[in-house]
């Protein structure tokens with residue numbers, strides 16, 4: 077049996093808006109194994125991004141526990157959480173979120189600034205990551221000089237450069253055309269299959285979801301099994 | 308790529324904006340330095356100990372009214388007086404330059420009373436032996452390019468010679484340094500005997516007396532004793548320390564000092580608004596990016612430090628360069644206008660520190676508010692900004 081990596085127990089999240097309390101997630105329990113590739117689907121506003129943020133330690137649940145590798149990250153202080161994130165999670169966003177003032181290589185190098193690696197080793201890691209996403213020859217390009225697909229590849233290189241075990245992707249192909257989306261999905265699949273990355277990916281696109289080992293459905297804050305249509 | 312690269316690239320996010328802000332900082336701190344230098348020169352900040360102890364006796368009504376030369380021996384006779392001499396106002400100018408100070412004096416007495424005047428023995432001897440000779444403070448000699456042996460025409464706005472001309476010629480016999488840049492630094496000293504014999508009117512009068520106590524009386528008492536000596540005479544006197552006179556004289560420039568201070572305040576305030584606006588805008592533009600950095604594992608503390616460093620880089624290097632340029636400007640001015648600013652132009656440690664403090668205030672004052680506001684948001688809120 078595969079090793080368990082992520083476990084959510086009775087996780088709920090609500091936001092307070094003035095006097096009103098908005099309940100976004102309710103009683104979510106979930107287990108994800110090492111090396112798994114999980115798709116997360118659901119209508120807009122159903123809480124997919126919120127759930128992903130809880131997994132990645134960007135946000136804290138109002139109730140319940142988020143454990144990663146046996147560690148309750150929902151209990152960590154902001155400083156400890158930041159450090160934990162830098163070592164364990166790579167994020168990939170829909171709109172890439174590259175810094176416009178930095179070249180591709182420097183964007184990729186950003187997470188390494190938080191490590192104690194010497195400059196030469198950092199450079200090595202950056203080159204490796206860029207080669208892996210097939211953009212080695214674009215290292216000195218600025219984001220504005222890259223296509224959307226290329227930007228997303230750089231973002232993926234940035235997410236994997238410090239070799240975290242988990243990749244969290246929020247609609248990574250949401251802004252790309254079909255062919256480019258397929259390339260990005262192939263890349264994520266490769267990272268999962270050949271490099272053992274555990275991936276949780278939010279998507280609206282059934283085609284993208286088909287790359288996942290299993291797909292979870294979120295509706296009105298509650299987790300359900302996959303409807304027949306997508307499996 | 309290191310953290311500094313990130314700061315540096317952020318600093319140049321909008322190069323034109325950065326350049327204009329830096330230009331504003333450059334102009335402001337150049338002005339600051341020059342104006343501080345002028346203000347310092349006009350407010351006579353350092354008055355020597357000698358000036359505090361030397362007494363100056365003038366006509367009771369005004370420094371420009373004359374006193375009889377016979378008062379010298381009467382002051383000398385008073386108990387508590389160690390030495391007394393006199394000087395007069397010549398009110399001359401060289402060519403078309405502004406008026407500067409020339410004092411007809413009794414050479415040996417005046418030099419003895421003003422030990423801060425440093426003159427070589429050879430120059431001193433040459434001057435004593437030449438009735439038509441003069442010695443001059445170095446800033447004046449430098450500005451006018453005078454050298455020992457030059458004959459220089461000085462046109463007096465008061466004194467005509469017996470022959471009707473108001474142009475007097477003096478031979479430069481010595482150039483002196485005033486060691487503490489005091490009251491004599493930019494002065495030209497002439498022989499009183501020669502002057503008194505040659506002038507067409509008011510012979511036998513002097514401008515003011517300079518004296519020094521022997522220490523047996525408190526200065527206050529000595530000043531009162533001198534003035535009492537001439538009380539109820541047709542020419543009553545007013546005695547005070549040389550420092551007090553100098554201060555009173557500087558008072559007329561006091562308003563300029565105030566105006567300069569006001570200009571400075573306005574300018575600094577404006578630049579604070581300009582850089583504040585720039586920095587605030589530049590921080591606002593990257594609130595989303597701060598969220599990205601936090602996602603990657605950067606802490607609020609490290610983002611705060613990087614942004615503050617950027618603010619310092621925007622202001623400090625250029626500000627310091629501007630102050631260096633301003634200092635150069637002052638050095639140039641005091642070379643070109645030595646007679647106007649005999650004590651030299653420059654800025655003291657206090658002004659330098661004040662300039663640095665202003666730079667810190669400007670950069671921190673403009674960076675801290677927006678960055679603190681941004682970092683108070685949590686990551687989700689940062690990421691949700693467009």
Ligand SMILES: Nc1ncnc2c1ncn2[C@@H]1O[C@H](COP(=O)(O)OP(=O)(O)OP(=O)(O)O)[C@@H](O)[C@H]1O
Nearest residue numbers: 091093098100119120121122123124125126127687
């Ligand atoms: N900071 C917040 N304050 C208040 N409400 C919030 C906040 N963040 C999210 N929400 C609400 O929570 C709900 C879920 O948001 P979330 O972004 O997780 O949805 P999503 O499933 O990712 O939607 P989409 O597919 O459109 O990205 C929405 O109704 C949203 O308005």
Ligand SMILES: [Mg+2]
Nearest residue numbers: 124125126246
């Ligand atoms: Mg979402």
